Amino acid sequence: MTAQPPDPDPSRTPDLEPGGGVPPGSTPPDSAQTSGLSHPQPMPSKTMPVLWLVVTGVLVLMVAALIVSLAVGWLNV
Template identity: 75%
Template structure:
């Protein structure tokens, strides 16, 4: 392998004290961070999830009724 490791050699690192410590002022200051949203996000509509749940519940009840009717032979199929 001819590629060098990504970490620098500890002996060649600037401002490194014996034992691995760094003197005060030897590290750059933390960078500023930006987080959060610049504008409040609109609330999503609750109609779509409620409608979906109602449709799924109705379909589930219809399938359950069909299986029940087939099990007791009420459909004459």
């Protein structure tokens, strides 16, 4: 194995007590970071949210028109 492990060697870590703890006031060394994005993420399209808002608005207007037409029909105005 040629790659080094990301965590420090416990036998060479200063102030490390048996069992892996550290005394008060000491902090163990950090591990290497391997997380993150490899390339920029594409921007999501704005077309679908706008389309859904328009479709929802049309449906709301159709239901409101139906309710008004039913109310006018029942009242015989």
